[in-house]
Amino acid sequence: xxxxxxxxxxxxxxxxxxxxxxxxxxxxxxxxxxxxxxxxxxxxxxxxxxxxxxxxxxxxxxxxxxxxxxxxxxxxxxxxxxxxxxxxxxxxxxxxxxxxxxxxxxxxxxxxxxxxxxxxxxxxxxxxxxxxxxxxxxxxxxxxxxxxxxxxxxxxxxxxxxxxxxxxxxxxxxxxxxxxxxxxxxxxxxxxxxxxxxxxxxxxxxxxxxxxxxxxxxxxxxxxxxxxxxxxxxxxxxxxxxxxxxxxxxxxxxxxxxxxxxxxxxxxxxxxxxxxxxxxxxxxxxxxxxxxxxxxxxxxxxxxxxxxxxxxxxxxxxxxxxxxxxxxxxxxxxxxxxxxxxxxxxxxxxxxxxxxxxxxxxxxxxxxxxxxxxxxxxxxxxxxxxxxxxxxxxxxxxxxxxxxxxxxxxxxxxxxxxxxxxxxxxxxxxxxxxxxxxxxxxxxxxxxxxxxxxxxxxxxxxxxxxxxxxxxxxxxxxxxxxxxxxxxxxxxxxxxxxxxxxxxxxxxxxxxxxxxxxxxxxxxxxxxxxxxxxxxxxxxxxxxxxxxxxxxxxxxxxxxxxxxxxxxxxxxxxxxxxxxxxxxxxxxxxxxxxxxxxxxxxxxxxxxxx
Amino acid sequence: xxxxxxxxxxxxxxxxxxxxxxxxxxxxxxxxxxxxxxxxxxxxxxxxxxxxxxxxxxxxxxxxxxxxxxxxxxxxxxxxxxxxxxxxxxxxxxxxxxxxxxxxxxxxxxxxxxxxxxxxxxxxxxxxxxxxxxxxxxxxxxxxxxxxxxxxxxxxxxxxxxxxxxxxxxxxxxxxxxxxxxxxxxxxxxxxxxxxxxxxxxxxxxxxxxxxxxxxxxxxxxxxxxxxxxxxxxxxxxxxxxxxxxxxxxxxxxxxxxxxxxxxxxxxxxxxxxxxxxxxxxxxxxxxxxxxxxxxxxxxxxxxxxxxxxxxxxxxxxxxxxxxxxxxxxxxxxxxxxxxx
Numbered sequence: 001x002x003x004x005x006x007x008x009x010x011x012x013x014x015x016x017x018x019x020x021x022x023x024x025x026x027x028x029x030x031x032x033x034x035x036x037x038x039x040x041x042x043x044x045x046x047x048x049x050x051x052x053x054x055x056x057x058x059x060x061x062x063x064x065x066x067x068x069x070x071x072x073x074x075x076x077x078x079x080x081x082x083x084x085x086x087x088x089x090x091x092x093x094x095x096x097x098x099x100x101x102x103x104x105x106x107x108x109x110x111x112x113x114x115x116x117x118x119x120x121x122x123x124x125x126x127x128x129x130x131x132x133x134x135x136x137x138x139x140x141x142x143x144x145x146x147x148x149x150x151x152x153x154x155x156x157x158x159x160x161x162x163x164x165x166x167x168x169x170x171x172x173x174x175x176x177x178x179x180x181x182x183x184x185x186x187x188x189x190x191x192x193x194x195x196x197x198x199x200x201x202x203x204x205x206x207x208x209x210x211x212x213x214x215x216x217x218x219x220x221x222x223x224x225x226x227x228x229x230x231x232x233x234x235x236x237x238x239x240x241x242x243x244x245x246x247x248x249x250x251x252x253x254x255x256x257x258x259x260x261x262x263x264x265x266x267x268x269x270x271x272x273x274x275x276x277x278x279x280x281x282x283x284x285x286x287x288x289x290x291x292x293x294x295x296x297x298x299x300x301x302x303x304x305x306x307x308x309x310x311x312x313x314x315x316x317x318x319x320x321x322x323x324x325x326x327x328x329x330x331x332x333x334x335x336x337x338x339x340x341x342x343x344x345x346x347x348x349x350x351x352x353x354x355x356x357x358x359x360x361x362x363x364x365x366x367x368x369x370x371x372x373x374x375x376x377x378x379x380x381x382x383x384x385x386x387x388x389x390x391x392x393x394x395x396x397x398x399x400x401x402x403x404x405x406x407x408x409x410x411x412x413x414x415x416x417x418x419x420x421x422x423x424x425x426x427x428x429x430x431x432x433x434x435x436x437x438x439x440x441x442x443x444x445x446x447x448x449x450x451x452x453x454x455x456x457x458x459x460x461x462x463x464x465x466x467x468x469x470x471x472x473x474x475x476x477x478x479x480x481x482x483x484x485x486x487x488x489x490x491x492x493x494x495x496x497x498x499x500x501x502x503x504x505x506x507x508x509x510x511x512x513x514x515x516x517x518x519x520x521x522x523x524x525x526x527x528x529x530x531x532x533x534x535x536x537x538x539x540x541x542x543x544x545x546x547x548x549x550x551x552x553x554x555x556x557x558x559x560x561x562x563x564x565x566x567x568x569x570x571x572x573x574x575x576x577x578x579x580x581x582x583x584x585x586x587x588x589x590x591x592x593x594x595x596x597x598x599x600x601x602x603x604x605x606x607x608x609x610x
Numbered sequence: 611x612x613x614x615x616x617x618x619x620x621x622x623x624x625x626x627x628x629x630x631x632x633x634x635x636x637x638x639x640x641x642x643x644x645x646x647x648x649x650x651x652x653x654x655x656x657x658x659x660x661x662x663x664x665x666x667x668x669x670x671x672x673x674x675x676x677x678x679x680x681x682x683x684x685x686x687x688x689x690x691x692x693x694x695x696x697x698x699x700x701x702x703x704x705x706x707x708x709x710x711x712x713x714x715x716x717x718x719x720x721x722x723x724x725x726x727x728x729x730x731x732x733x734x735x736x737x738x739x740x741x742x743x744x745x746x747x748x749x750x751x752x753x754x755x756x757x758x759x760x761x762x763x764x765x766x767x768x769x770x771x772x773x774x775x776x777x778x779x780x781x782x783x784x785x786x787x788x789x790x791x792x793x794x795x796x797x798x799x800x801x802x803x804x805x806x807x808x809x810x811x812x813x814x815x816x817x818x819x820x821x822x823x824x825x826x827x828x829x830x831x832x833x834x835x836x837x838x839x840x841x842x843x844x845x846x847x848x849x850x851x852x853x854x855x856x857x858x859x860x861x862x863x864x865x866x867x868x869x870x871x872x873x874x875x876x877x878x879x880x881x882x883x884x885x886x887x888x889x890x891x892x893x894x895x896x897x898x899x900x901x902x903x904x905x906x907x908x909x910x911x912x913x914x915x916x917x918x919x920x921x922x923x924x925x926x927x928x929x930x931x932x933x934x935x936x937x938x939x940x941x942x943x944x945x946x947x948x949x950x951x
Contacts, residue, residue, distance in 0.1 A: 491666035498670070583840030586675065589668030590812040602812070607672055610840065610876055 121223040125214050125230060129207050132234035135476060136203050136243030139483040142490055143195055147246040148516035151198060153179055154187025155519055168524045172337055177248040177288040186246050195246065202250035206243035209250075209440060210234050212257035216264040217444040220305065220407075221387055228464065229447030232373065235471050237366050237478035238436030244483075248288035249433045255284030256291055257440055259298050263321070267305040271317040274302050278324030286332060289342045290434060293421065295325060297414040297441055304407050308399060352427030359428055363419040366478060367435040369471050371415050374442035377449025378408025387448075389456045408445055415442035432482065484596025486510075487564065491591045492603045493517045496562060499588075499607055504559040507552070507575070509567050528558070530568040530575070549575055556584040561606045566595075576604065584608050669815040671771040673951040674734065675844055676878050680903055681911025682945035683709030683736065685883065690728035690735050691721055699916060702926060704936045708733045708948050709773070711883070711913045716741035716749075717757065720764040729770050732947040736773040736819070736882070736913065740785075746777060746792045750799035758807045766813035771948070775847055775882060776801060778821035781831040789828070794835035801838040817844045821882045824850035824867040833867075834874045845910065846871050847882030851923070852895035854887055860902025881912035885923035892931040900938040911944070 143151070153171050157179065160167040171179035190198040210230050218226035233239055242250045262277035281298060284291040303318035310317065333339060364371075382405045415438035422431050454464040493514055499506075500521035508514065511527040535548040535557065543551050552558060553575065561579055563572040579585045585606035592602040684707040689696040691712075700706045710728045714721070714737055725735040744754060765772055777787040780797055787797075801820070808816055820843040822833050837843070848871075850863050859865075868879065881903065886895035903909045914935075915923050925932045939945070 494667045495670065498673075580841045585841070586672060586844065587809060587814040588670050588672055589814045590809070591666060591668065592812060609672065609675060 117223060121214075121218070121227060124227050125211065128227070128231050128234050129210055132210055132239065132243065133203060133207060135235065135240045135479065136206065139241070139244045139479060141483050141486065142488050142493075143513055143516055144245070144247075144486050145510045145512050147195070147198070148512040150175075150183040150248070151187050151190050151195070151246060152512060152516040152519055152524070154183035154185070155191070156523070157184050158187055158191070176290065177252070178286045178336070178338055181283075181287050182248045182251055185251075190246070198246035199244045202245055202247070203243045205250035205254035206239055209254045209257040210239070212254075212261040213440060213443055216257075216261045217447055219264045219267075220444060221448060224451050225387070225444065225447035227447075228450045228468075229443040231468055232370050232446045232450070232471055233439060233443040235468070235475040236370055236436070236439055237475050237482060238432050238439065240475050240479035241482050242433060242436055247433070249436070252284050252288035252291045253436060253440055255280055255287060256294055256298070256437065259284060260301065260441070263298055263302045264305050268309045271306070271310070271313065271320055274306075274317045274321045275324045277302070278321060278328055281321075281325050282328040282332060285329065286338075289338075290418075291437065293417050294414060294437055294441065297410060297417075299325075300410050304403065304410065307403055351425050352429065354426050354428045356423045356426070359419060359423045359426075359431065362428055362431055363435060365474075366432050367415065367439050369467070369474060370439055370446050371412070371442060373449040373467060374412045374415060374445035375449070377445040377447065377452060378412045380452040381408050381445070381448050387451075411441050411445045414438050481596045484594075487566070487593035487595065487601065487603070489513045489517065492562070492605070495589055495591060495603075495605055496560060497521070499560045501559070505557060506560045506562065507549075507558040508560075508562040509564045509572060511562070514562070528552075530563070530571050546571070546574060550578050553578045553582050553584075556582065556608050556610075559608050560588075561585060561604075563604045565601050565604075579606050584610050668766070668812065669769045669771055671815055671817050671844075674771055674948060675817065676910065677946060677951045679942075679946040680909075680944045681709045681880060681913070682707055682939060683711060683911060683913030685711040685713075685913055685915045685917060687917065690724040690733070693727050693731060696728075696731065696733075702932065702936075703939050705939045705945050706732060708945050709736055709911065709913055710734070711736040711738060711915075713738045713740060715739075716744045716754070720761050720768075722764060722768045725768060725770055725772055729949065732949055734771050734773060734817075734948045736775065738778050738821075738882075739774055739776045741777055741787050746787050746800045747796040750796050750803050752803065755807065758804055759811060762808040762811040762813040765808070765816060766811055769815060771815050771817060773817040773819050773845070775819040775821040776804060778847070778882065779823040779849055780836055781825070781828055781833060782823045783828065789831055797836050798838045802842055805838070805842045818842060819845040819847035819880065819882055820877075821847035821849055822867065822871075824848055824864060825870060826850070826856065826863070826866060829866075833870055837874055840875055840877060843875070843877055845882075846875065846877050846879045848879055849883040850881070851884060851915070852886035852891070852899070854889060854891065858886075858891050858895045858898055860898045860905075864902065876908075878908050878910050879906075880910040883915045884912050885915040886931070888922055888927045888931075892928050893934045896931055896935050896938065900941070900944075904941075904943065 153168070153175070156165075156168050157171075159165040171183075175183070186198040186201060189201050193200070210233055213233055214226045214230040217229045242253065259277045259281040262280060263274060266273040266276065277298065281291075281295055285295065299318050299322045302321045303314045306314035306317045382401060385399055385401070385404050415435075418434035418438050419431070422428065422434065450464045450467055453467070454460055496514060497518060500518050504522075504526060506522070506527045507530070508527050509530040511529055515522055515524055515527060533544060533548040533552065535543045535552040537543060537551055537555070542548075549571075553561070561575065563575060565572045586609040588605040588607050590602045590604050592600065594600050682705060684696070684699055684703075686695040686699045686707075688694060689699075689712060690710040696707065696710065710733050712721070712724065712735065716739060721735075721737075728735045741749060748754065749758075777785075777792075777797065777800075779785050780787055780789070780792065782788045783790050805818060808814075820836075820838065822836065825831070825833065848864055848867055850867070852858055852863060856862055864881070871879070881899075884899065886892045886899065899912060903912055914925070916925060918924055918927075925935055
C-alpha cells in the first residue's frame with residue numbers, strides 16, 4: 001500500500017493542485033516532474049498534493065543557477081562567529097532569466113484573415129454545397145411543361161442552324177427570356193446527356209450562385225455570416241427545385257450572383273472596374289427578362305460597397321454601372337427583337353386571379369423564414385455594427401448607422417420585389433422561382449440575423465441550428481411537393497408514340513412534354529393546345545374558344561386528342577364530351593397519375609378511327 | 611500537426627465528393643433510364659410484360675380494330691380456358707384461330723386465365739356476355755355496378771385486348787334479353803352504362819362488339835333503336851347461319867342486315883357467329899362464306915361456331931366440307947398473330 005498518513009492532516013488549500021501545469025511554471029514547459037522523480041514519487045507513495053511537485057519544479061529551477069551563486073565553503077567555518085567579510089570571487093549573474101513569458105494576447109483568436117480560416121470556411125462551404133446538390137439531385141420527375149418547351153425550342157433552333165430545318169417561329173413573343181441563349185445552351189447539353197444533363201447545368205448554376213453568395217457576403221461581413229447566408233440559401237425550396245429544373249432561372253440567378261460578386265469584389269478597385277459587372281448583368285437580363293428587377297439593387301450595392309473606400313465618389317461607381325448596363329441593354333434592344341416578348345411575358349404579363357392574401361401566404365411559406373431572419377438581421381445590424389468578438393477588430397462598431405440601415409434596407413427590400421410585383425399582377429405563376437432571386441440578396445442579411453441570434457462566442461448555437469434545420473425541413477418537403485405537381489409523362493409518351501405521323505394533327509393539354517420527348521417524330525406545329533384555338537372551317541371561317549374546339553372535333557380535325565385535366569379542367573371535361581359525342585374517336589387508353597398533395601388525375605387519349 | 615490536419619481535411623473532402631458523385635450517379639441513372647424507356651415501343655410486347663398488373667401503359671387495341679388481314683375465329687368447346695379443343699380444331703382446319711369466342715353469363719367472373727391462354731397462342735378472346743338472370747333495365751339502372759366495376763378492373767389489370775359482346779341477338783324474341791323483355795331504350799342505356807363504367811375504370815382494352823342476329827327471321831325489328839352510338843361500339847358483330855331454309859348466297863344471309871346497319875353506322879363488321887348446316891350444300895356455303903368475307907373490306911372476318919347445339923355445326927361432321935374449309939382457310943389473308951397486328 002502507500003505510506004500515506006492514516007489520519008487526515010489539514011493542508012493549505014491549493015486550487016491548482018489538479019492542474020497539469022501551474023502558474024509557477026511559466027516557461028511553457030510541462031510542470032510534470034521528470035520521469036525519474038515521478039517514479040520516485042510513485043514509490044514513495046501517492047502524494048495527492050501537487051504542492052510537492054511544484055516544490056520540485058521550483059527546486060529544479062533553482063538548481064539551474066547553482067553554479068552561478070557562490071557557496072560558502074561548508075564545514076570549515078561552521079558554528080564559528082565571523083567578524084570579517086570574506087572576499088569571494090565575483091561572478092556575473094544574468095539580469096534576466098533565460099526564459100521569457102510570452103505576451104498574453106487580448107483575445108483568444110485573431111480576426112485577421114488567415115489561410116487556415118479561409119480553408120476551414122471553404123471546407124464548410126463545400127459541405128453546404130454538397131447538401132444542396134444532394135437535395136436537388138434526389139428530386140425526380142419527367143420534364144415539366146416549361147422545361148420541355150425550352151428544350152424543344154432549343155433543339156428546333158439548333159436544327160435550324162445546322163440543317164436549315166424550318167424554325168417554329170414566335171418563340172420571341174412568349175418566352176420570358178431570350179430563346180437564343182438558355183434554350184440553345186440547354187438543348188445542346190440535352191442533346192448529349194438528356195434531360196438530366198440539362199438539369200445538371202442548372203445544378204451547377206445554383207451551386208455557383210451559392211459559392212458566389214458566400215464569397216461576396218464574406219467580403220461584406222465575414223466568414224460566419226457568409227456561411228450562414230449560403231447555408232440558408234442552399235436549403236430553401238426555390239434553390240433546391242431550381243437546381244434540378246432546366247429553365248432560365250438557374251443561369252439567371254447565377255449571373256446575378258456573379259454580378260453582385262463583381263460589384264463587391266471591385267469595391268476598392270478604380271471605379272471603372274465596376275463596369276465588369278455590366279455585361280454580366282445584361283446577360284442575366286437577356287437570359288431571363290425578369291432579372292432586370294434586380295439591376296437597381298446591384299447599382300445601389302455598387303455605391304454602398306465602395307463608400308468606405310471612396311466616400312462620395314462611390315456614386316460615380318454606381319453611375320458608371322448604371323450607364324454601362326443601360327448602354328448595353330440599349331444596344332441589345334436595337335439589334336434584337338425581344339421587346340414584344342419582354343412585354344408579353346414580363347412587363348405586361350397577363351393578370352391572374354390570385355388574391356393578394358393567397359400570394360402573401362405562398363411567399364411566406366416558401367421564403368418567409370429566410371425573409372424574417374433577414375429582417376431580424378437587418379434590424380440587428382442597424383442597431384449595432386460590430387460583427388465580431390475580437391477587441392482588436394478594425395472599426396469595432398463597423399460602419400456608420402446610416403450606411404448599415406441603407407444596406408439592410410436594400411438587401412432585405414430586394415426580397416420583397418418579386419412578391420410585390422406578382423401581387424400587382426395577381427398571379428402565382430412562377431412565384432416560387434422569382435422568390436429565389438430576391439432571397440439571393442436577402443441571404444447576407446439572413447446570415448447576419450442568425451449570427452446575431454447565436455450571439456458572441458457562439459453562445460446560443462442551438463438557435464442557429466434550430467432556424468437552419470427548420471429551413472432545411474421546409475425546403476426538403478416543399479421541393480419534393482413541388483416536383484410532384486406534374487404527372488410523370490413516361491407512360492403517356494409510350495402510349496402516343498405509335499400515333500406520331502408527319503402530317504397528323506393533335507390536340508393536347510401540355511403538349512410541350514410529348515413534343516420534347518418525341519421530337520424526332522413530331523413538332524410544335526402539329527399540336528393545338530387547350531389554351532386556345534383558331535379553327536378554320538370548310539368555308540374558311542375562323543372559330544375560337546369552345547366553339548372552335550367543338551367544330552374541330554365534330555369535323556374530326558384532330559387525329560389524336562390527349563387530355564390531362566390539370567391545366568384546363570373545365571375545358572377538358574367539355575372536350576371529352578365532344579369527343580364522345582362526335583363518334584369519330586376511340587379511346588386509346590386512360591393513364592392515371594397521382595400528384596403531390598393527394599391529387600389524382602388521368603391522361604385520356606383518343607384516336608380518330610372514322 | 612498542421613500538415614496532418616490538412617491531410618485529414620483533404621481526405622474528408624474527397625470522401626464527401628465521392629458520396630456526392632455516387633448519389634448523383636444513382637439519380638442520373640434513374641432519370642436517364644426513365645427517358646430511355648419512354649422511347650421504347652409497346653409493339654410486339656409479349657404476354658408476360660403486357661400482362662403485368664403494374665403495366666402503366668394501357669394496351670392499345672386500336673391496331674386490332676381494323677387489321678389488314680381477316681380474323682379467323684372459332685367457338686370451340688372448352689376454349690379458351692382449356693386449349694385442348696382449340697388445338698384439335700387448329701389441327702383439323704390447318705390453321706391456328708386468332709379469335710376465340712366463349713359464352714359467359716352475367717354474374718360470372720372474368721376468365722383472365724382463358725384470355726391469357728388464348729393470347730399465348732396468338733389469339734384474342736371474344737366474350738359473349740349474356741344476362742340470363744339480371745334484367746337489362748336493372749343493369750342500366752346501375753344495380754349491377756359493383757359487379758361491372760370488379761369485372762372491368764380485372765380486365766384493366768390483365769391489360770390484354772378482349773372483345774366483349776353484351777346481350778347478343780337482342781333483336782330476337784328467343785333470348786331472355788330479347789325483344790319480348792327488353793326495350794331498345796333499356797338496351798342502349800345498359801350498353802352505354804357498362805361501357806362508361808369500363809372507361810371510368812380505365813379498361814380501354816376492350817373491343818365492343820354490338821351483335822344483332824341477322825334480320826332475316828325478325829324483319830319487323832328495326833336495329834337502329836338498339837344502336838348505342840359510334841362512341842360506344844367498335845365492331846358490328848353479325849350472327850347468322852347458313853340454313854337449308856334460305857339460299858346459300860352470302861348476301862342472302864347477311865345482305866339485308868348489313869344494308870340496314872350501314873344506314874346508321876360505318877363501323878367495321880365481323881361475323882361474330884356463323885356456320886353452315888350440314889348437308890349437301892355445306893361446301894358451297896363455306897365457299898360463299900370465305901368469298902363474302904374476302905370481298906368486303908369492312909368485313910373483318912368470322913367466327914365459326916363449332917358446336918353441336920340445336921344442330922350439328924361442327925366441321926368434323928362432314929369431311930368434304932372440312933376439306934373445303936381447310937383449303938380456303940389456308941389463304942394467307944385469313945388469320946394473323948393478334949400480338950403483332
